[in-house]
Amino acid sequence: LAASVYMLTVKFPADEKYSLTQQIRRSALSICANLAEGTTRTSPKDQAHFTTISYSSMMELLNHLIIASDLGYINDEELNKMKVQIQPISVKLSKLKQSQLSKLSGLKTIFLMIFSWSLFQPLQPLNF
Secondary structure (H helix, E strand, C coil), X not given: CHHHHHHHHCCCCHHHCCCHHHHHHHHHXXXXXXXXXXXXXXXXXXXXXXXXXXXXXXXXXXXXXXXXXXXXXXXXXXXXXXXXXXXXXXXXXXXXXXXXXXXXXXXXXXXXXXXXXHHCCCCCCCCC
């Protein structure tokens, strides 16, 4: 997706180089960068957080592409090609986040089971 965005924005007007062109490219790079950063996190909550940021960057990219289309920098066919690339990624990101949050839910359940079990265990004297 990022490579497609870079190729698409090459033809943007020079006066947009530090404005819309840069915003579009940054949002495209942010999608994969946040996914990469999220994979380094050990907690499902942190992983889901970075997946959410990635998804938000994708929506930002789509918004910028629509604006570029409205301004005549890309045509409807180019916009639709980008939408075709974005749509399956959005589905995958949504499923990834659900999976990450379900792991979090599972961990909470295990913690509560262990905690509840420990409440009913007799206290053992400490031997020093």
